[in-house]
Amino acid sequence: MASSVNFPHFFIPPYIIESIIERGSPKQKERAHKMLALSSQIRDRRQSRPGVVLSGMTAAPGQKYRLIHDAHFGSDLPGLLIRSEGAAPTGDKAADEAYEGAGQTYDLFNDIFGRNSIDGNGMNLVSTVHYMQGYDNAFWDGEQMVYGDGDEDLPEEERLFNRFTIAVDVIGHEMTHGVADYTSRLAYRDQSGALNESFSDIMGILVKQRFLGQTAEEADWLIGAGLFTSLIKGKALRSMKEPGTAYDDPLIGKDPQPGHMKDYVKTNSDSGGVHINSGIPNRAFYRAAIETGGYAWERAGKIWYITLRDKLTENSDFQDAAEKTWQTAVDLFGKSSREQQAVIEGWKEVGIMVHTGKKVRCMDKIRNWFRDG
Amino acid sequence: MKVPIIIDFERTGGYAGLTLRTTVDSHSLSADETEELGHLLDEAGILGRMQESERTEPSPDQFFYTLSIRLGEEQHFVRLAEKQIPLSVRPLLKFLTKRSRIKKENHNP
Numbered sequence: 141m142a143s144s145v146n147f148p149h150f151f152i153p154p155y156i157i158e159s160i161i162e163r164g165s166p167k168q169k170e171r172a173h174k175m176l177a178l179s180s181q182i183r184d185r186r187q188s189r190p191g192v193v194l195s196g197m198t199a200a201p202g203q204k205y206r207l208i209h210d211a212h213f214g215s216d217l218p219g220l221l222i223r224s225e226g227a228a229p230t231g232d233k234a235a236d237e238a239y240e241g242a243g244q245t246y247d248l249f250n251d252i253f254g255r256n257s258i259d260g261n262g263m264n265l266v267s268t269v270h271y272m273q274g275y276d277n278a279f280w281d282g283e284q285m286v287y288g289d290g291d292e293d294l295p296e297e298e299r300l301f302n303r304f305t306i307a308v309d310v311i312g313h314e315m316t317h318g319v320a321d322y323t324s325r326l327a328y329r330d331q332s333g334a335l336n337e338s339f340s341d342i343m344g345i346l347v348k349q350r351f352l353g354q355t356a357e358e359a360d361w362l363i364g365a366g367l368f369t370s371l372i373k374g375k376a377l378r379s380m381k382e383p384g385t386a387y388d389d390p391l392i393g394k395d396p397q398p399g400h401m402k403d404y405v406k407t408n409s410d411s412g413g414v415h416i417n418s419g420i421p422n423r424a425f426y427r428a429a430i431e432t433g434g435y436a437w438e439r440a441g442k443i444w445y446i447t448l449r450d451k452l453t454e455n456s457d458f459q460d461a462a463e464k465t466w467q468t469a470v471d472l473f474g475k476s477s478r479e480q481q482a483v484i485e486g487w488k489e490v491g492i493m494v495h496t497g498k499k500v501r502c503m504d505k506i507r508n509w510f511r512d513g
Numbered sequence: 514m515k516v517p518i519i520i521d522f523e524r525t526g527g528y529a530g531l532t533l534r535t536t537v538d539s540h541s542l543s544a545d546e547t548e549e550l551g552h553l554l555d556e557a558g559i560l561g562r563m564q565e566s567e568r569t570e571p572s573p574d575q576f577f578y579t580l581s582i583r584l585g586e587e588q589h590f591v592r593l594a595e596k597q598i599p600l601s602v603r604p605l606l607k608f609l610t611k612r613s614r615i616k617k618e619n620h621n622p
Contacts, residue, residue, distance in 0.1 A: 279528065328573055329571065364528070411577075415528075415530025
């Protein structure tokens, strides 16, 4: 992705053009539409240029380097740089939350898991806030984190969402999509996509729990707490402890997440229900963390991170994740450890049986018996 | 554009995983709004190349937009992944998103 610096002719930001289309006179609108068509051509040309990399600098091991940008309610990324590493707070809530949250997420990965940034090689942590108008979302675009301000453009009595930087687990979630991009590359569809979502929720919740100094027992296990305004009857967007109970509201309906394989939702929507079925592996992690006790990032978190980094592949499904997290627990803590048993219990709770070596050996014996007569 | 316009609009995906949908019917729009919608459709330039974005590999937490557009007797269908939306289509999606957000009953899980 290149910045607009490479194209000095494109100096009117799209958000201004869009604003003119919305509010200008017929003549102004006509002119703005022409400019939009032109900028679209420029953008297409820009996207076709290979090898243009966003913020190619990397930080030294253990040294995070954060860059926060402001999109000014437009869609041009990364936008205007407003805070870089070590600079004083800007006073802009979203910008400062994005900065702090990126730092807390970096620290979890670096201090606990020994990972130097998203790519493992000190990649700059680039974020953009104030993305578009009325943008109820946050995402990782393959190179950076992007955050909308929720329903800031609606009258207060109509707003359902607050700004997306308000919950630190959202920031941890988006950065973890980046980590998945550089490790397992879990495909974003069906069960592998739900796993991708689940790992992001898990690392996001660990960032939050570590920041609050909470043990697994003390934590609320709520994803996106604070994102809903008081108009919505709900605690958060998702509950890892009790999927399906985060909200129940006449306006937006009931939290659709299942917490067990028997309730797995088959759908073509949302890339095969990746934000719905993630409730199943989320709950498996929660149960494993409760079984191991203490701070969730110290044991369960480490098992899940190493599995994501070393063992899962693009098409891994829930069963594969169950087997691989168990193998990682055995590698890290031993075959008779409490931790490997916690992983087995966690997955069993959601209807997935881990096939340990013992069971495999039994199956082998049966197969051999049939084969050898 | 003088023919009646009916658009069934749906937005799925996103971090929250909530679906947003609405139907915009030019019969229930003011003359100015109908003209604006027609202009936005023309500007978007999506009517002639409907299937192009259907097989796009999704990106984490980004939106998917589905539009079923009836222009008089003609019917068109398009599915757009957020990361590949041309700048020229954004104003149309903004128009439709805004209308679906303002009507609270258009939020459905």
